[in-house]
């Protein structure tokens with residue numbers, strides 16, 4: 001993965017009862033993601049142990065990660081087509097005892113195009129639309145080799 005266009009590290013903390021509703025990190029294609037592409041992958045670091053609760057649960061995938069200080073979870077949010085993978089729905093379970101700190105690094109799509117060949121489900125450039133309007137990209141959607 002090329003992290004050069006990744007987002008700034010985002011740090012979050014949860015106190016007792018703190019949680020995060022189930023969501024996907026993928027933002028889909030909006031005016032916000034046009035410059036760097038969607039969030040192709042997530043690197044989530046656990047900065048603390050949590051005495052009880054606070055796991056990150058992926059209900060569609062049927063897995064959950066327990067926060068362990070110094071460990072990290074990495075997953076791909078998108079298929080090579082750029083479409084979100086529904087198995088990445090996830091949420092943070094409530095903290096029952098202790099305090100939880102995490103740091104997220106969201107890696108964006110466009111930088112990966114030199115190294116990741118688009119395979120199945122590859123929509124043509126013309127398929128990208130926002131509010132019914134075709135989008136023009138600052139970088140090519142079709143991968144090029146250096």
Ligand SMILES: O=C(O)CCC(=O)C(=O)O
Pocket residue numbers: 012020025054055056090091092093102104
């Ligand atoms: O804190 C967690 O376990 C998950 C956080 C998360 O999914 C997010 O910030 O996008």
Ligand SMILES: [Fe+2]
Pocket residue numbers: 023024025090
């Ligand atoms: Fe998330």
